[in-house]
Amino acid sequence: QDNSKFREVDEKIGADLTVDLRDYQKEYVERAYEKKAAVLANPAGSGKTVTSIGLMSKIDAPTLILVPQRSLVGQWKRELLDKTTLTEDQIGEYHGDEKRMGDITLATYHMAGEKTSLFRKEWGLIIFDEVHHIPSKLFRKTASLQSTRRIGLSASPVREDSKEREIFALIGQEIGGDWARFFKQEYVLKPDVNIKLVEWESDFYRNKYNEASGFKKSIIASKNPAKIPKIESLLEQHEGDKTIIFCDWIEQGEKLAEEFDLPFISGETDFDDREDYFEKFRNDEIKTIIVSRIGDEGLDLPDAEVGIIASGQGGSRRQATQRAGRVMRPFGDAQVYIVATKGSNEEDFVKRQVEHLKEKGVPVKVEE
Template identity: 50%
Template structure:
């Protein structure tokens, strides 16, 4: 028997370290039986006994002893102490009786499993592998996915797809989660007991080894602290002499630490806080930032907008932490909450945005929701350069050497990082060195395809607003219904073009499958009263779709004034459909819609998928997202990956095949 660290919790069986023996082992035995059977301490009989009839209970015993949901005849023979031929014959008799089922798979000739497990497959099941810190979930409920998202990372949401005879739909069954150290470090709980309580409410039974590991990781997140000395300089504190000597001083040099103060304290060089956080985080010890942050030069500002209860909670959480990242869904009011935090801090504020257009939108929002007047708000970017008590600048401009001194010299009390997922990029991360200020990040999708999203929380602060299910249940934000639809090729000409293409061209041909035009028409006809946004990544495809739908195509080539008129017409109901290129993913004030159709996507970007789906997350009304993918191409994987962030937040993603002539719904 293995220790608990190797046991898959939730199966109710013991896992055997030798359970991987397969049919190839039996081939070496001249009698056809597994030669290890007599030596197996976990339930194999001491002698080889042929069996004519196999009782179902004995089959269950063999399955449980193997610790796997399916078994081969060789494994049953080993567990029951019989020959492989005898076990196979007896198993086939159970198949004939209907109590056992079998299927041929790639890695074994035939595997067997209890027939009733087909029915169990329709229920929620969670299997935990504590030693790997992995969770495998079949048919998870929304509650389960929402809770798991608070302490686990969704690795894969594709799983097996099961066809429904009634409606032809397929749904993603399998979800694989991993609990990483950073998931524990960033978990939105006040203490480890609260985190463990949520884990216990979801997992099928307690796992002492997994809980002990979570406790140890939680402790690692609180072993180093940055504090402000009475004389005004910053000190790095370690929980022990060993940590300071063997971790901090071994990984940090004189560029970060000026000199030791005691066995557990070191004097931090001014401006080195961000570098220290990065280095110790990579060493496995996230730093708690307890410094006295600058309040900034005061600004006379009041909020004029009534906030929702959860927005008030977000502000309270931020004031307590003095830094953090708002990660609420689109439509939850993150910008207004940020403005509420600005008013609560009451100090001069620098807001960093990725584009000039977003700078203009922030100015409008500040004037609408606060008592600030136009003379108190400045913009600093390529088109305008004006520093005011509340300044909105682009990341690129703020990171330039010739402008940096100007930003550093101002008495900011708060720095707001809009679309904070840009921070890990080299051109943007310099702005994160403004570590002496209150820091607030905003992003519905703080995920990056380079897996550097952990750095966002390291440099800016812990996440706030991660429990999306509460907002869905309260009706503040409409949970979208997400459907991935796999389409056949429109004709053999298109398929042949794809087959002969290579690399990026192959992906482009699949994305531009002409069948998507007709499918988009069908989907729009199925929702005649809904406003719709159709997203594309390729300009040629966007122009063809716009012509076919008789709708405007908004791309980077459209002048700003014309784009604004199109969006105004859409908001006012004069237009019901717009085709939008990648320019609509962020940086422009794209209107919300009742239906979003993703005709092509950016190589499976999770952030892009969530941003596009977010355009349908309105407080009321239906909310549909359709992702179109050409069957049998890389688009299948891209579509599944694009929706992974939403699936992680508890949103159901339904997959279906579209046959020739099938209806859009």
């Protein structure tokens, strides 16, 4: 979609950068500015958020930033205050009970899609965070918001429903998808991804799996108790390293939390408690956390060194890429372990999950 038909917005907001962009970030700011509509698909850890803030500063006009969940509003706000001359009064929020627009407005896709006053505003820029969601029914409504320029952000613009092209049709042309460039120049270091296959904990679970059908098989394989000693071994191996354990099932997360005496953060966790856990993790007060799917997207946990995936969402390439992205950064070692039940459909799923990472040049090993 070309937004050149929309006129430039005269209103200026005075959002100057207080940080220096890397050369490649400056390059993508210019490319996005010239194209007017683009999807920035740089790898996790490369600073897509900062790049988009650089674009916002260059345009210097009212900006709408859309995020998939409320927790990302606070994260974006911290980044804006830390990296620009914007003041807190200039940043509005549009979600839940909070409905105030500012020079910069942070909104959830859900609220923005309700045909609110956000549709009546002339935006100089719209930033679509985690833009891979845009083809879905709820999210795609926001693609009709008018702006002079727009940019989508996603390290994983892939979908399992074959609607990947719609991401670019609705938002703009892909730029920055060449991960090899970032790895070669060491802007971002490759994570080591290891698939750890475990046997069934007992014949009871193997028989239960064999007797089940459809989706129930996946659930049984995901919750195989034999994963617990394997995860314990990995935690011992990386003692002292900042580690995130991912799981898709609440029951499994609670069991792991009890087993290892660790906090489990899910959608059921009180919002303030959730933010408190994340802040303690950032500040090294907590070295290891367990997260449900809410940890898949946009979490600002830049010092995480190890990711352990205890269970996942079928063969979702996007989810595996996002979870690996939580430990990708420009320095240090990054290890990702995917623990799966050998000989089950989960083994097939995890091998499909890592396809996108392998295509981008990330090494993947399978170990039994």
